[in-house]
Amino acid sequence: MTHPTEFTWGPFLRDWSGEWADSATDDVPYDRADEAARQDRWLGFPAAPEERIAALEERLGRRLPPSYREFLAVSDGWRHAGGFITLLAGTAEARWHDDASGLAAMFEEYLDDDPAPEELRDVEVWRRGLQLDVESDATHVVLDPEDVDENGEWAVCTWASWRAEPPRRFLDFATFMRDMHQEFHRLRARPANGEPEFVNATTRRLDARIEEARLWALGGDWEGAERALDGASAYGRPRASGLGDQIRRLLGGADLSYQDLAIDPRYAVELLPPLVADYARHRHRDDSGLKYSLRGATDDVVALAHTLLEQVRSGTYRYTAAGPFGEAVDRARESARWGDTDGAWRTMLDALPLWQPLGPDHLAPLGWVADPLLGPLLTPERGRALLSTPRGGPAGEPRGDDAVRSGPEGLSWLADPDAPGDHTSYRFVLVEGVEPWDLPGRLADGEEAALDEPMTFHEAHERWLRGRREFSGFEDRALVAVGRAGSGWSFAFDGDRPHLAPQRFVSPAAAACADARAVVVWGGLRDRHGGPFFHLSVARGGAELYAFTYADGEVRRTGPVPPALDPDRFFPSQEGPVGPEAFLRTERALLEAVADEFGVGLPRHAITRGRLHTFTTRSWTRPPRDGETFTVTRFAWGPN
Structure with a gap:
């Protein structure tokens, strides 16, 4: 060296x-x-x-x-x-x-x-x-x-x-x-009005290097391009930072300085949305800084930026692109809408060679990262996969598929320490032979038997709490996200720390299924009494086939549980409950067995980072019996 x-x-x-x-x-x-x-x-x-x-x-x-x-x-x-x-x-x-x-x-x-x-x-x-x-x-x-x-x-x-x-x-x-x-x-590098243009052997050499780097980037060599652009950016060459920031944005960077390109009418439709989305995320409702970011922009670009800001804040922004790549974007959004984020990503990446830049300073599609359904697809690994894919015309080495998937398939990821709900518990319903939009009609009643617009779990939970005026100590309705759980299956998932009450629990499996099967799983490390628990119930044609529940160190079962799911395989006879570490291993094995038995899986990326349709189910507990008491808390909002 x-x-x-x-x-x-x-x-x-x-x-x-x-x-x-x-x-x-x-x-x-x-x-x-x-x-x-x-x-x-x-x-x-x-x-x-x-x-x-x-x-x-x-x-x-x-x-x-x-x-x-x-x-x-x-x-x-x-x-x-x-x-x-x-x-x-x-x-x-x-x-x-x-x-x-x-x-x-x-x-x-x-x-x-x-x-x-x-x-x-x-x-x-x-x-x-x-x-x-x-x-x-x-x-x-x-x-x-x-x-x-x-x-x-x-x-x-x-x-x-x-x-x-x-x-x-x-x-x-x-x-x-x-x-x-x-x-x-x-x-x-940027002469003021009346000053001579700053041109010399160094600037000509650097500008030629920038053009080489642009072609490298479009051909898939983003690392070589980034090094060359960083070198030119250190000298203040006008194109270097704007091109390099497009690469860095796809690698997970934000608050970048390509606003000179973003306010160019040629590129605004692609580069303004991520800039505006970053601004909205960090500055909440204060719009004073947006004008500074748009300094030098035309009135049309400023108007577009404010329109985009409102769309980003309301979740209504939709990324569009021309030609076959734009058609793939539409298909990808529909897949992401129902939880198939891996399929959505493959659709976009497969169509990427057909994408065309809007001009000589455009390296990759970027507007989609501000799309509420497509944006969550981006990870640093996927950004590298996108940047490694030749696009826009020049030939290059074909990409590999090792960075396409977002995480493990199946169900066992729910037993990982970073699973949703602070790893207290989770529950979900899997229904065979129905589409995700059919689930509210099977698991909810009245006005609640309808899907909300796609949103994150956090946003859905906040909206759910704002809309509630009554909280019952007996009722246990679940706010669930829906999507596809594999070939022929749909899911309704709740990861918001629900608590199992075995003596009052009523599985929704029988109500959820018609001619095909429905599976209910409820598991976690803690219920309100502090112990690990796991429940599985399976129904077909409106009737429960079998079920078992592990709670308080005991297994209770009904019906003929198939050998692959027999709780005796997972909870051998012993004195006292299973400890937390042992239960994690048991829980993971149970989830793997359920996934294998039914050929199902839950999309981790979509559930933990994406936006999905949600609705509120019927209560998962039976109504109170004579002599059982419970509390109901009601809130009445008056004028300020």
């Missing part, structure tokens, strides 16, 4: 000087030294002879680090290092800082009783460092003789009072100077 300081100072400094001279304008007054530098196309000074460098080392009592020593041998100091250091020290000006700036004392005030090593470094560096800033805009630069690498290089530490950030650390002097050269470029 090449060490960061191994480059030739002469060409680097001469190129920098020429770029600076060419960017200077006649209408800006220069002092005599700067005008001479402009005419000579040289920001530096004559080279320091070896004896002068040696004299400085004798004065300091230390041998200088290699990269600074090599720099002095080419130029004994430097003008305009970046945008805020007017003069950088040569052999005559370099001196121990000895906290001349008072920064050590200032940073020391912020130390707590047990400071981290880097916090102590930020204090002591100003006492022991070699000061390099001679003239600057409140910017301090020191070489740290106690922060030395295996090559003898001293780290550089900088701090500016006007930057709201801690001191910055660079590996060595050469790395610092390259960063200052990049800063010089960043400050000139």
Whole structure:
């Protein structure tokens, strides 16, 4: 690996000087030294002879680090290092800082009783460092003789009072100077009105690299593209950050800075939705920052942004795209709507080679991440799969399928520690031969026998609580999400910490099925009495076939349970209840057995991260009998 300081100072400094001279304008007054530098196309000074460098080392009592020593041998100091250091020290000006700036004392005030090593470094560096800033805009630069690498290089530490950030650390002097050269470029990359365009050999090389990176990205080499774009972005090249941020957004990044592209009318329909969705998520109902994000946008784009904001907040935004890829998007949304998020993702990914960019700065479809049904499909793994898929025309290596699936199939994932409901309990109904939209008619009554619009569990639960005015201590109605549970099966799932009451429980399996089968499972580590429990009941044609319940260390069964599900296989005879760790293993085995027996599964990604239709079921407990008491809490809302 090449060490960061191994480059030739002469060409680097001469190129920098020429770029600076060419960017200077006649209408800006220069002092005599700067005008001479402009005419000579040289920001530096004559080279320091070896004896002068040696004299400085004798004065300091230390041998200088290699990269600074090599720099002095080419130029004994430097003008305009970046945008805020007017003069950088040569052999005559370099001196121990000895906290001349008072920064050590200032940073020391912020130390707590047990400071981290880097916090102590930020204090002591100003006492022991070699000061390099001679003239600057409140910017301090020191070489740290106690922060030395295996090559003898001293780290550089900088701090500016006007930057709201801690001191910055660079590996060595050469790395610092390259960063200052990049800063010089960043400050000139977007000329103001009337200023000449900033074009030179460096910008032409970087812009050609950006175009290469764009083609790499469309061909599936997003990692190579990202590296090239990051390198160009460090120099402030206008296209680099917008292209790179599209890659990062698909890898899970947010609050990115591609708004210049997002407000371009060519790309707004694709790039504005994720930007607006990120804004809505972090800023709630405050719209004051949106205007700033849209600075420079046309009136039409501003109007589109506010329309999108309302749609995102209300959950009504729908991503659309042209051509065959757009048709696949519509099919994917329908699959995601009923819980088949893996199928939805495969549909989009399979159609991705048919997608076409809206212009030369568009790398991938992005508007779909703001879609309430499609957005939850995105994971970092899926983002990498999308970016690795050639699209938009150029050929490339075909993608693999290893990152398509979102998680394990079946039911056993419910026994994982991060299962929904804080892993207290879960319950679900599986019905064979019916569609998800038919479940409310089988499990609910009256007005509640209808599906709500797709939403997350959290949103559905909040809405459910807002709409309730009465809470019964006896009634146990479940707020369930619905979807498809495999070939020919639909599910209704509740993961909101329900509590099993075995003495009052009435399985909804018989009511849910017609000619085919229905399966009810209820499990978890804790009920209201603190013990693990598990219930399974199976019905066909409106009648229960068999069932068993494990609770309080005992198994109660009815009907002929098939051998594969026989509770004696899972709960061997023993004294006392199964412990929590043992129960987790038993629970997982039971869930696997149920999945195998009926060929079913629950979509983990859709349930835990997606948006599904919901409804409220009938009570899972029987009505109270004579002599049984219970409480009912009613809320009456009056005017404020």
